[in-house]
Amino acid sequence: MDSDEGDREPLSRRAEWSDVIPLPQDDGPNPVVSIAYKEDFRETMDYFRAIYQADERSPRALCLTREAILANPGNYTVWHFRRLVLQALNADLYKELDFLQQIANSNAKNYQLWHHRRWVIERLGADARAKELELNKEILSRDTKNYHAWSHRQWVLQALGGWEDELDYCHCLLEQDVFNNSTWNQRYFVITRSPFLGGLKAMRESEVRYTVKAILAQPNNESPWRYLRGLYKDDIEALVDDPQVSSVCLKVMNTKSNYIFALIMLLDLLCNGFQPSQEFRDAVDALWTSDTHPLDSDLAKAICYILEHVDSLRAGYWMWRKSKLPQAA
Amino acid sequence: MAAREWNPLDYDVEEGEEEEETPSPSALSSPLPYFDRDRHVAFLEMMYNLMPYHYQSQEINRLTLAFFTISGLHLLQALDRVDKERVADWVLSFQAHPRSKAELNNGQFYGFHGSRTSQLPPDENGVSAHNFGHLASTYCALAILKNVGFNLSTIDKESILISMRNLQQPDGSFMPVHIGAETDLRFVYCAAAICFMLEDWRGMDREKAKEYILNCQSYDGGFGLTPGLESHGGGTYCAVASLRLMGYIEDDLLSKNASSSVVNVPLLLDWCMQRQAADGGFQGRANKPSDTCYAFWIGAVLRILGGYKFIDKVALHRFLLTCQSEFGGFSKYPGTLPDIYHSYYGYTAFSLLEEPGLNPLCAELGMTDLAALGII
Numbered sequence: 001m002d003s004d005e006g007d008r009e010p011l012s013r014r015a016e017w018s019d020v021i022p023l024p025q026d027d028g029p030n031p032v033v034s035i036a037y038k039e040d041f042r043e044t045m046d047y048f049r050a051i052y053q054a055d056e057r058s059p060r061a062l063c064l065t066r067e068a069i070l071a072n073p074g075n076y077t078v079w080h081f082r083r084l085v086l087q088a089l090n091a092d093l094y095k096e097l098d099f100l101q102q103i104a105n106s107n108a109k110n111y112q113l114w115h116h117r118r119w120v121i122e123r124l125g126a127d128a129r130a131k132e133l134e135l136n137k138e139i140l141s142r143d144t145k146n147y148h149a150w151s152h153r154q155w156v157l158q159a160l161g162g163w164e165d166e167l168d169y170c171h172c173l174l175e176q177d178v179f180n181n182s183t184w185n186q187r188y189f190v191i192t193r194s195p196f197l198g199g200l201k202a203m204r205e206s207e208v209r210y211t212v213k214a215i216l217a218q219p220n221n222e223s224p225w226r227y228l229r230g231l232y233k234d235d236i237e238a239l240v241d242d243p244q245v246s247s248v249c250l251k252v253m254n255t256k257s258n259y260i261f262a263l264i265m266l267l268d269l270l271c272n273g274f275q276p277s278q279e280f281r282d283a284v285d286a287l288w289t290s291d292t293h294p295l296d297s298d299l300a301k302a303i304c305y306i307l308e309h310v311d312s313l314r315a316g317y318w319m320w321r322k323s324k325l326p327q328a329a
Numbered sequence: 330m331a332a333r334e335w336n337p338l339d340y341d342v343e344e345g346e347e348e349e350e351t352p353s354p355s356a357l358s359s360p361l362p363y364f365d366r367d368r369h370v371a372f373l374e375m376m377y378n379l380m381p382y383h384y385q386s387q388e389i390n391r392l393t394l395a396f397f398t399i400s401g402l403h404l405l406q407a408l409d410r411v412d413k414e415r416v417a418d419w420v421l422s423f424q425a426h427p428r429s430k431a432e433l434n435n436g437q438f439y440g441f442h443g444s445r446t447s448q449l450p451p452d453e454n455g456v457s458a459h460n461f462g463h464l465a466s467t468y469c470a471l472a473i474l475k476n477v478g479f480n481l482s483t484i485d486k487e488s489i490l491i492s493m494r495n496l497q498q499p500d501g502s503f504m505p506v507h508i509g510a511e512t513d514l515r516f517v518y519c520a521a522a523i524c525f526m527l528e529d530w531r532g533m534d535r536e537k538a539k540e541y542i543l544n545c546q547s548y549d550g551g552f553g554l555t556p557g558l559e560s561h562g563g564g565t566y567c568a569v570a571s572l573r574l575m576g577y578i579e580d581d582l583l584s585k586n587a588s589s590s591v592v593n594v595p596l597l598l599d600w601c602m603q604r605q606a607a608d609g610g611f612q613g614r615a616n617k618p619s620d621t622c623y624a625f626w627i628g629a630v631l632r633i634l635g636g637y638k639f640i641d642k643v644a645l646h647r648f649l650l651t652c653q654s655e656f657g658g659f660s661k662y663p664g665t666l667p668d669i670y671h672s673y674y675g676y677t678a679f680s681l682l683e684e685p686g687l688n689p690l691c692a693e694l695g696m697t698d699l700a701a702l703g704i705i
Binding site: 023033037052111118119181188193229233264313 | 376377378379380381382384385386387388389390391394395398399412415416418419422443445446447449450459461463506508509510511547548549554555557558559560561599600602603605607609614615616617636638639640641644
């Protein structure tokens with residue numbers, strides 16, 4: 001914002017504004033948290049108030065809202081007035097989209113920008129869909145965890161469609177960064193809501209395979225573990241019964257490194273009725289090398305005990321979990 | 330600074346200011362080994378009197394800035410620095426008033442304006458043509474009034490509550506301002522907090538709001554801002570605090586039979602516990618860096634659930650001190666400059682940690698217990 005200051009011609013010296021009397025902010029008597037406005041900010045907003053008060057829906061008003069937004073991207077009153085002006089002038093909304101893309105790319109993120117964008121896309125309709133999903137990718141490529149951008153993308157998919165390539169897109173992003181939890185979330189959104197994929201149950205088998213692979217590549221990555229569990233949302237019995245789930249826990253434990261999430265998953269399985277074979281007992285025992293303190297014969301208790309030590313930041317939590325375990329049969 | 334956190338009060342944490350991009354050498358000097366209350370009081374007093382120009386882009390959220398400042402001073406037991414009457418008069422001057430009772434059903438919201446930009450001077454007939462009452466600003470206005478001991482039973486709550494129903498959507502969520510804006514959990518929280526503070530639930534359909542909240546619980550146990558979005562510390566706070574304020578979950582849920590709860594509590598608790606990162610701080614989402622403010626957003630959820638006792642308080646304390654500025658205030662990450670938003674949530678975090686010299690916190694309202702109870 002400051003870098004433009006040198007080039008900025010004050011509104012008071014611009015001929016096209018000479019007929020407007022700026023309307024200063026009336027902060028009333030005894031204001032608190034007053035802000036030490038810079039002169040160009042103060043002037044822009046004083047002219048904005050004048051134009052807004054006069055309800056002048058003109059091309060110069062559109063230009064002024066642009067300046068006010070750049071100075072003040074969270075100001076919903078300015079955005080609102082800009083929409084009124086755009087409508088009154090029957091303005092080219094593809095041009096508006098260019099303006100919004102410029103702001104989004106310059107990192108001025110805020111809720112109002114995205115709300116305005118949604119308003120524009122609603123008016124452009126399905127014609128804008130493909131372009132919008134591409135523009136959205138451009139923004140996500142700069143910041144793959146931008147919450148606003150993901151929210152907008154989900155809205156576009158639900159309102160206008162474009163689901164066909166979305167799973168591939170998630171796959172590409174996970175190839176780039178398998179730790180990106182936003183992408184895992186989007187993947188879940190797609191497999192549960194895409195009209196082309198048949199829903200969670202239909203997708204479960206292939207998704208479990210995909211996720212197990214990701215886990216084995218990076219067992220210390222929380223995201224795929226949570227995703228794996230999410231694949232059995234509201235169907236905990238299926239989670240317990242699926243040998244792919246228990247076996248990925250076993251495989252990771254047997255490597256004896258990065259096994260914390262595997263232990264947590266196994267603990268959840270046990271709490272929900274999983275009957276472990278001797279292999280599981282041996283794998284857990286092998287993670288505990290202390291001779292002075294033998295592990296509890298109850299496997300769930302033994303896991304909590306190990307977690308208390310290897311995940312010491314959460315020692316209090318694992319102790320509590322241990323105290324809440326159902327009594328061993 | 331690619332990451333920008335979500336925040337509940339529609340307050341945009343400034344990014345891209347050149348000062349924030351490159352931490353000054355002084356901001357990188359070794360952190361103070363203790364919570365320096367006096368410097369924080371001085372920092373907030375400065376904000377109370379005049380905020381630096383960096384905050385001009387937040388002008389629309391003046392009441393939010395005032396809330397952080399005044400409630401912050403109260404957390405620091407320094408409310409004596411504030412002229413309570415002056416503050417109450419100033420806050421009340423932002424309230425939008427309908428011309429008649431009939432207007433309460435015209436679709437607009439007669440709450441509090443966020444700033445003077447949205448509140449133009451009345452015309453020659455004394456009528457304000459524009460009404461931009463906003464839920465976040467209204468939450469902040471009432472919260473400030475509680476902090477300065479103003480008796481809320483004297484304000485025109487009827488107008489606020491009846492017109493607030495105009496903002497609730499068919500899916501149970503809330504829009505913050507009648508001219509149209511994003512609808513999500515933040516404004517469900519603001520609406521619930523407003524009704525709670527006014528001790529009157531006519532402002533919302535609680536059942537619908539509850540349904541919306543439950544739709545936001547993600548497959549991993551946390552809550553996203555809207556159904557389908559990634560679990561997030563701020564969204565999770567809004568969900569849990571709203572359910573608590575609306576009376577759908579009990580306090581200290583974990584000591585009771587959690588299995589009968591409206592939300593999946595074990596999964597939620599596990600998600601929250603995993604947010605404390607190896608550096609001791611809290612992250613807002615999985616695999617993201619720790620950030621001062623989530624010590625409050627996640628910490629407050631854990632406090633409401635009864636699980637705060639499980640976190641590593643020593644490690645969190647250490648992390649927060651690395652974000653304490655030698656100028657007073659807290660920054661988002663270690664080594665960056667402080668701002669009022671992260672400072673406020675730094676103070677709330679230290680209050681949760683029971684730092685001596687701080688007032689205790691009412692987790693679900695995000696302000697001191699004393700203010701929440703009206704003991705000023």
